[in-house]
Amino acid sequence: MTTTGVPRTFGRCAWHEAFAENVRLIQVDEQGSGAGGVRYACPPCRDRYGLVPLADRVHLAAPAFDPIAAGTSMLALPRTSRLTDGQRDGEACPWCGIELTTRNRVDLGVRPGPYGIPIHPWGCRSCVSRQAREAYAQHPRSCRRCARDPYSCGVRKLWRRLALETRPAGGEHT
Structure with a gap:
């Protein structure tokens, strides 16, 4: 059987x-x-x-690539030792100093701060977009890949996408 x-x-x-x-x-x-x-x-x-x-076993997938997070973490901040406590803690924009709300802010990621203490700044959409546009324009001067073919450089594409995706809506601070 x-x-x-x-x-x-x-x-x-x-x-x-x-x-x-x-x-x-x-x-x-x-x-x-x-x-x-x-x-x-x-x-x-x-x-x-x-x-x-x-x-x-549960296999965790790699997190999805986030161009905003990748791009903002590469933006150069003003000298962190000169930022106010509010600018270091994400309450005010590190470039223009305006008070941030949940509607107008962009996470810039945790960064090294003065004396090795990490800071977590946030920027206003207008300043983040402006900084990304400037980085997009200046990047080809120091990138060998951009010198050969500016359309094949992933970093330059990232700057452009960040600039476009963080543009402020009409009437916001510019």
Whole structure:
């Protein structure tokens, strides 16, 4: 009489070092130029040692590329030692000093500040767009890729996209 159902696997459990039923792959050992190896575990060892099979683990995908975050983190700030506390903490724009609201601000990312203390400035959309336009215009002077083909440079494209995406809406500070 044959039975149908879940297929069973037999293999060597690396934890209790004997053959067992329903082993699952736990770890892949890779070595540079030599032979690697794999480690399987049986259900009792998985329970006893809290082992999670490789196929059951949550694999985190890489975060999506964010051009705003990438571009703003490359913008040059005014000398951080001359910024006010509000400008260092994201309450005021580091370039023009206006008070920021959730509607008009752009995150400039965490940066090194005076005396090694990190700061987290935010800028107004108008100043961020202006700084990105200036960086876009000045970048080809120091980029060898832009000298050959200005349309193939990823950094220059990033500056342009940042300048366009942070343009202030009509009537905002310019």
